[in-house]
Amino acid sequence: MAQYMSGEPDAHDGFVRLDDSDIHVVQDGTPGAPAVLLIHGTGASTAWWDPVVPPLAGVCRVIRVDLAGHGRSASPAGGYDIPAQARRAGAALDRLGAGRVTVIGHSTGGTVATALAEQRPGTVTALALIDIGPSLDAFIDQGGVLGRLLLAPLPGRLLWALRTEALIRKAMRTAFTRPVDIPDAIIKATLGMTHRALAETSRASDDYLRQQSLPDRLAVLGLPVLVIFGTGDRRWRSSSAAAYHAVPGARVEMLPGVGHTPMMEDPQTTGRLLLDFVAAAAGHP
Numbered sequence: 686m687a688q689y690m691s692g693e694p695d696a697h698d699g700f701v702r703l704d705d706s707d708i709h710v711v712q713d714g715t716p717g718a719p720a721v722l723l724i725h726g727t728g729a730s731t732a733w734w735d736p737v738v739p740p741l742a743g744v745c746r747v748i749r750v751d752l753a754g755h756g757r758s759a760s761p762a763g764g765y766d767i768p769a770q771a772r773r774a775g776a777a778l779d780r781l782g783a784g785r786v787t788v789i790g791h792s793t794g795g796t797v798a799t800a801l802a803e804q805r806p807g808t809v810t811a812l813a814l815i816d817i818g819p820s821l822d823a824f825i826d827q828g829g830v831l832g833r834l835l836l837a838p839l840p841g842r843l844l845w846a847l848r849t850e851a852l853i854r855k856a857m858r859t860a861f862t863r864p865v866d867i868p869d870a871i872i873k874a875t876l877g878m879t880h881r882a883l884a885e886t887s888r889a890s891d892d893y894l895r896q897q898s899l900p901d902r903l904a905v906l907g908l909p910v911l912v913i914f915g916t917g918d919r920r921w922r923s924s925s926a927a928a929y930h931a932v933p934g935a936r937v938e939m940l941p942g943v944g945h946t947p948m949m950e951d952p953q954t955t956g957r958l959l960l961d962f963v964a965a966a967a968g969h970p
């Protein structure tokens with residue numbers, strides 16, 4: 686049973702209580718406007734969307750969730766697989782009475798968004814994916830041996846226990862190509878994660894992509910699809926975005942000189958693309 690509890694101090698900031706965890710939800714915009722759900726990636730939080738919320742909130746009801754184990758959401762003992770994360774997001778939408786929504790996912794959030802559309806074909810009206818490779822072979826392994834050790838159970842827990850703000854900021858360098866002043870709130874949210882949440886979410890995303898590519902999943906959904914990709918992405922090969930053209934009617938937008946996080950590196954262009962897409966999706970039958 687889902688239960689919504691208002692948070693403090695912002696009346697639009699609260700939690701949805703689920704059977705296995707509490708999910709943090711932030712709402713902006715007009716309640717009666719077309720609904721948009723924003724889903725962040727691994728190690729991130731609702732704060733990563735801050736730069737593009739104002740233009741969207743001007744015409745939409747913007748709903749942001751922290752995935753389980755991220756941001757201010759609870760860290761359950763399990764259930765970090767992508768379908769489970771999508772089910773929690775769907776339960777939050779139900780409790781909020783959101784109705785039909787356009788879902789926008791960044792990085793791993795793109796896999797959760799796709800899973801939500803697979804689970805709820807009558808609820809998700811359109812999908813926008815930002816800098817998520819179509820399949821695992823598009824991934825750029827920047828972490829090397831240390832990165833693989835970090836995600837392993839035993840050495841990973843020990844390494845994660847030694848984390849510092851400086852190390853987190855260093856690890857986030859590959860998330861950006863253009864200069865970005867990373868807010869302290871973003872660093873704090875990542876520092877507060879458990880190793881289980883970080884490692885299991887990362888592995889879950891890989892498993893989801895390994896089972897079936899995103900273009901293959903999207904092709905059978907019959908939804909409007911927008912893909913935004915920075916040409917300078919240091920985590921996923923930007924050339925792989927061409928694979929999304931296999932999805933009937935999919936629109937692929939490449940942002941020159943932008944890295945893995947367009948909503949923070951070029952919020953003006955990203956916000957405009959999303960706003961246009963949401964407006965078009967609202968008129969889609």
